[in-house]
Each structure stands twice: as C-alpha cells, then as structure tokens.
Amino acid sequence: MHRPSMAHRSSVSxxxxxxxxxxxxxxxxxxxxxxxxxxxxxxxxxxxxxxYGPNELPAEEGKPLWKLILEQxxxxxxxxxxxxxxxxxxxxxxxxxxxxxSLVAAFVEPLVILLILIANAAVGVWQ
Numbered sequence: 001m002h003r004p005s006m007a008h009r010s011s012v013s014x015x016x017x018x019x020x021x022x023x024x025x026x027x028x029x030x031x032x033x034x035x036x037x038x039x040x041x042x043x044x045x046x047x048x049x050x051x052y053g054p055n056e057l058p059a060e061e062g063k064p065l066w067k068l069i070l071e072q073x074x075x076x077x078x079x080x081x082x083x084x085x086x087x088x089x090x091x092x093x094x095x096x097x098x099x100x101x102s103l104v105a106a107f108v109e110p111l112v113i114l115l116i117l118i119a120n121a122a123v124g125v126w127q
Contacts, residue, residue, distance in 0.1 A: 072121035
C-alpha cells in the first residue's frame with residue numbers, strides 16, 4: 001500500500017468545493033457524496049486513505065537527551081556560573097583548613113552553584 005508523502009500530497013488532485021463556509025451542510029455533504037448521518041463508507045475511507053494518505057502531520061524527530069542537556073548549558077549566564085563554581089572549588093581546595101568542618105563548609109558554595117545549574121538544566125529539558 002503506497003501512501004503519498006506530505007511533499008507529494010500537493011500534486012494529488014483533489015476536488016474542492018469553492019467557498020465551503022458559504023454553503024449549507026447539506027450542500028457540502030452532497031458535493032462530497034457523503035451521508036450526513038452515517039458519514040463516509042468503509043470503502044470510501046479505504047480509497048481516500050490509499051489516495052491521500054493518513055490525515056496526520058509528520059512526526060518530529062526528537063533530539064537525544066544528551067543534546068537537550070548540553071543545550072541548557074549554552075547560555076552566557078550559565079557559563080559564568082559554571083566558571084564561578086570552578087573557581088570557588090579550586091579556591092576551596094587550596095584554602096588552609098584548621099578543622100574538618102571548615103573543609104566541608106568550603107565546598108558548600110561550589111556544590112550549591114552546581115546543584116542550581118543541574119536543577120536549571122533538568123527544568124529546561126523537562127519543558
């Protein structure tokens with residue numbers, strides 16, 4: 001069963017009523033040889049499906065998840081925040097820590113920035 005693609009549908013000759021919005025429903029049904037109560041016959045549906053193809057738009061190809069995630073980081077403000085997180089992380093590494101608690105506290109800022117960026121990317125991909 002060959003169905004014309006969307007590109008080829010314009011070349012398929014269709015009988016179209018002029019200004020259908022000016023006609024009564026009975027006139028339109030008579031023009032297209034359709035019973036108003038029953039609608040199209042099964043034979044007519046099969047024939048029109050063969051001739052014109054399904055009445056649907058072509059499906060869009062989705063982007064891979066990794067591409068959607070990377071697109072979320074292609075923003076100047078996000079890049080600035082990533083740079084700030086990296087600088088904060090490096091400074092936390094080289095900072096002198098007298099207690100173990102201060103070591104953990106030093107990494108809180110870069111981790112919070114990264115968590116916010118990850119949450120932003122997740123929301124962006126979800127939308």
